[in-house]
Structure formats: structure tokens, C-alpha cells
Amino acid sequence: MKSIVKKIVVFSMVGMMQIGLGASIIEASPLYNEPVPMQQQNNWKVGNGERFEHERQERERAENQRHEREMKRRPHETKKQWHERQKRENERHERELREIRSHR
Numbered sequence: 001m002k003s004i005v006k007k008i009v010v011f012s013m014v015g016m017m018q019i020g021l022g023a024s025i026i027e028a029s030p031l032y033n034e035p036v037p038m039q040q041q042n043n044w045k046v047g048n049g050e051r052f053e054h055e056r057q058e059r060e061r062a063e064n065q066r067h068e069r070e071m072k073r074r075p076h077e078t079k080k081q082w083h084e085r086q087k088r089e090n091e092r093h094e095r096e097l098r099e100i101r102s103h104r
Contacts, residue, residue, distance in 0.1 A: 059100050067093040 070089045073082045 056100060056103070060097065063093065063096050063100065 067089065071086060077085070
């Protein structure tokens with residue numbers, strides 16, 4: 001009697017182990033996983049590109065506003081000083097815009 005109980009216990013344990021192993025294999029199987037549609041991946045890339053484009057436009061807008069402020073004549077400046085500063089500012093502005101546009 002004891003040997004029959006031992007056999008039943010051993011075979012039931014082996015069966016439970018097989019069921020557990022089978023369940024984990026089924027869960028890991030790609031058969032039941034839904035594939036990621038290509039359109040969703042493309043939307044991420046487009047959204048990411050739009051974000052970079054938006055950041056570039058924001059940097060460009062801020063630089064243009066700064067440039068506009070700097071180009072105005074200040075009350076204490078002579079015309080010569082103002083024109084020299086305008087020249088330097090135009091060079092700096094062009095350099096900044098090239099840098100902003102090149103980081104795309």
C-alpha cells in the first residue's frame with residue numbers, strides 16, 4: 001500500500017511539473033502575442049521628428065527675438081558704435097542660425 005501511495009505522489013508531482021513547464025512555454029510563445037503594427041512604429045518616428053522640429057523652431061524664434069533686441073540702438077551709443085555692434089551682431093546671428101539648422 002505504501003508503495004502505491006509513493007508512486008501516485010511521484011507521478012502527480014511529475015505531472016504538475018510538466019503542466020507548469022508547458023504553461024510557461026505557452027506564455028512565452030509568440031503565437032499568442034499581438035504583433036506591433038508597423039504604423040505605430042512609424043508614428044513614433046514621426047512624433048519624435050516633429051518634437052525635434054518644434055525644438056529647432058523654438059530655438060530659432062528665441063534667437064530671432066534676441067537678435068531683434070540687440071539690433072536696436074541704445075540711448076548711450078554713438079552711430080559709429082551702433083553700426084559696429086550691428087555688424088558683430090549680424091555675424092553672431094548668422095553663426096547661431098547655421099548652428100541651429102545644422103543640428104537636424
